[in-house]
Structures are given as structure tokens and as C-alpha cells.
Amino acid sequence: MKKTFLSLLLLSASLLATVTNENPSQQLVDSSIPIVDIRTPGEWKETGLLKRSIPIMLFDEKGNYDLKVFLEKLNKAVDTKKTFAIICRTGSRTKVLADFLSRKMNYDVINLTNGISYAKYVRLPILPYK
Template sequence: MTKIFISFMLLAVTLLADLKNEYPTQKFLNSKIPIVDIRTPPEWVETGIVKDAITIMFFNEQGSYDIKVFLAELNKKVDTTKPFALICRTGSRTKILSQFLSKEIGYDVINLQGGMMYVKGMNLPIVSYKK
């Protein structure tokens, strides 16, 4: 009986999860939906970050990751019961991570397509990264 209940709950979470792919716009930035920048610290320093972005590295410079460490940091800094967005350099890393967080964890995730390169190209506000 317990296994059936747990299976049902996992299915319900998966069905309720939502994944959206959007390009960053000023309207989106004004919406106050939290944006999590998953790039590396050197990338944050090099290009800056979207104003009010929450910096939590996912893939390190060698391409490795620790999902448990990332999820602990994410859940500490973001209310994951509400929608939040992910951004990286071009949208490649966030495409992979947003699908995982939506399908496997059940989070409502917005993948910001084009990433920081799109943000820069559209002249959207960027601030310097401060540790």
C-alpha cells in the first residue's frame, strides 16, 4: 500500500511540474521571478549577472557537478514551490538542468533561452558580480 501511495505522489508531482522555455525580456526581468545563474564564478566576473540573479554554480570548469550540493543550495536560496528561472551563457546547460528539475524533481522551471549572450545582445540590464 505504501509503495502505491508513493508512486501516486511521484506521478502527481511530475504531472504538476511545468517547464517553460522563454527568451529573457525586460518584462520578464520586471516580473520578479527569481533567476538562478548556474554558470561558474569566472563567467559571472567576466560578463556580470542579471540584476538580482541568484548565483549557484552547477557545472564546474571541468564539467563536473554535484546534484546534491546544487539542490541543497537551490532550496536554501529559492522558494522552489514557486516558479523560478535558470540562466547560463547560451542556454545549453540550463536546457539540460531545467528538464531534469522539472521531470525528476517536479519543480516549475523556466529555461531562459539564449542565456547571458541573449541578455547582452538585447542590452538588458547587467550588473557586476560581487562575491
């Protein structure tokens, strides 16, 4: 009985988390939803950051990552009990990360498809990284 209840509880919790896929927009920039940029410092310097973005690197320049360190920084910077958005260069890295954060961490995540490339294309406010 306890195992069944625990299984149902875990299943229902995992069904509550969502991933929303959307392009970066002015509406999102103007909202209070945090935007986490998971690119590398080199990428941030090259293209800048979408206004209000919080830079927290996931993969380094060699493709290595430390998920524990990333999650610690994420949880310090963002209230993960509320919806937040993630952005990378083209949306490839965030697609994988959004699915993981939703399924394994039970976070509600907005995956910004097409990434900073799209944000620059539609001329959203981009600020230099310092």
C-alpha cells in the same frame, strides 16, 4: 491497491511540474520571479550577471558538478515551491537542468533560452559580479 494509489500519486505529481522555455526579457527582470545563474564565477566575472540574478554554480570550470551541493544552495536561496528561472551562457546547460528539476524534483522552472548572451544582445540590465 496501495501500490496503484502510490503510482498514480507519483504520476500526477510529475505531471504538475512544468518547464517553460523563453528568452530573457525585461518583463522577467522586472517581475518577482527569482533568476538563478548556474554559470561559473569566471563566467560571471567575464560577462556580469543579469539584474536580480542569484549566482549558484552548477558545473565548475572542468565540467564537474555536485548536484547535492547545488540543490542545497538552490533550496536555501529560492522558494522551489514557486516558479523560478535559470540562466547560463547560451541555454544549453539550463535546458538539461530544467528538465531534470521538473521531472525529478517536481519544480516549475523557466529555462532562459539563449542565456546571458541573448540578455546582453537585447541590452537587458547586466551588473558586474564582485
